[in-house]
Amino acid sequence: MSSLDLSLWHDVPLANRPLAVEHLWGQQSSKYHFPDETSDLGAYFDSYFKYYARQCDLIGRHDNGEFSSVETHRHIMDIVQLLRQPLRREEVRKQISDLLRSANTTQQECSINLAARLLLMIRIGEVQHEYSKGRYLKWEEGSLREFVHNHFAASAARGHERIKLEKSFNALSVQRIGGVKIWWTDNLADHLRMMDDDKAVFIFHHASFLEHQTKNSLYPPLLIEETLWTLKLLFPTYNPAIKKWYQKTAAKSAFGLDKRLVGIGNLNAEERQIDNFSYWRDRLVILKEVYDEARPSTLSQFWHDRRNGPQWYTFWVALWVLVLTILTILLAVVQCVEGGLQVYLSMKS
Template sequence: MADFPIFPFHNGQEQQPLGCKVQHYIKNAFWPQSKSSITEYGPYFKYLEWAISVSTWPEDIFDRDSFAVKTYSDLSRIVSCMRLNSDCDRASVLEKLRDEFPRLSDDKISRSMDLTLRLWLCIYARSKDLRVGASLANMTEIEWQDSTSLKRLAQDCFPVYSGLVPSQIGNIDPAFTVQNLRKLCRIKVHWTGNLLDHLSYDSSTKILRLFPHKIFLISHWESCEVLPRAFVSETIQTLDLLFPIGEEDTAKYLKQEGQTFYRTSFRNPIRATDFGEFRYWGKRLEELYDVFNQQPKTVLQMWYDRRNPLQWWTFWLAALIVLLTFTFGIISSYTGFQQMVIAERAYRLSIWQACSQPNPPAEFCNT
């Protein structure tokens, strides 16, 4: 296992899925206390394969020699060092890693630290002067300064939101789900492997980015304290909020999208009912909730908008009455026109009959 390469699909080689033994090795290296089944990590390992592949692109600039890490054993050593020294600043961690990777440059070690963050913590952080692969569109990055510890970086990435005021704290509409956001607001969901982009919404493109790796979050809650436990738990809660367990439409949509986190439970999955429960994601949820509460603009949106049943029935009954009135008006007009045509034809027929008599009336039959 120690010699199993981390870049097995570079330089024209076809990318192959991670084998079962490799998956177990990574899981135990990243989350040694996790009790979850390896089968639950399927979507996460697909993300891991993708994140590794783009780290060596474009190939004329980045390749496997740009990194100190060459095997999954190397990756495990970096994770272990970063976990044990999560309270130390980046420069100190780099110094400790020099002992693990002698005769390698600081740039290679530093770039490997950034790659490890992407794989282990799903945070796209980088040092000031180095990059890992090409800049990815719509992928937020944060700089990891030499004087900042890993725990401090996590706190800076996900600060506690204190903008809620009493008037904003209230019950969340049970209809506030991804399915209704898609139907009522025409929002498009894009899945992201970057925690920094979770719940980010672009109003110009109507794209909502969501982090779907629930098993990743559960594993960090069980095994690692680099990410604050309260933050991890709350992130799971946002998924339970937007994808309510037991809702048939949600289950069908996730199956269609190939997402399996719906079947992954975490403690007692009670759906949040108040924005006051969200200390980290409150701001983004509020912004999304404002979009959700906007009035529908199309007939299709109005059809799906059943948040207020009385209003929905009133509107569509009124629309039905207008439609019936318009329909009967057209029918009545058409019937009246046909009656006029028939009456004219009957009049002409009666004139013709009268003029066919031996002594026709001159006032009607003069030509």
């Protein structure tokens, strides 16, 4: 029996992940970009397959399969092959009725949503028992390719004439200086969306997944490449502070953050121009505006906020002078008290 014929109640075995990947994303290169220069194939795909398992738990395994009749990983791969074709959703549902003979209409719809989520890492279809701060997309008609292309087709509308993506603008500075929390997401459609009254931003961290989608025609042209550019902008490889911070964050997180994120490269000055972004331009503009408008309110933010060099220098020099002045006054007071005490003791004796 093939590993893909294993029950959905079992995770995809480590040794068979490359086979599953090729069924999901197509034929892959024999050369992979391994984190930390290791050849650990399992570690490379670990982040994606944690997502795979979570989605199977959410839809395929929940309440003993009440929401889906997908029984094996092979079933998922077979539905994925249908989704790759220019078939309307109702046509896909008719074809899987033979594949999942015992499935009712609701189970068939959920099975389609599960396969679509695993194929694209986009939160397609509402699941009543799913808790998420993000949004789901409702695909009801047309082919999956048409639906995805239409969703990402909206052109950039916000003004961006004064927006500059400086080298200092990255995920760490957004959090430390801008005071914006980073909410990691598995949903590509939520990438760079500001939330919580502009106090948090979603970031899609699955860089290893994105690197294997550049030839996936289900996405609009250059969407994947541009998404990778946003990650290179926010997590530049040349910045050791970001690498250290992210690795520490990933080690503490139970979310399964992609280790590949801080190793995909960086953008040069020409590539950092806002005009180079189309799909994510508006969200980048909003994030940059929030960052530019943020003013430090804690000593930590004052220390890290070096956007205005002279102002930063003046503040810390003034603070240092103030501290020295206070210490000098305290020392003078101590000396006065000590002198008075000595006089008192001498008179008493």
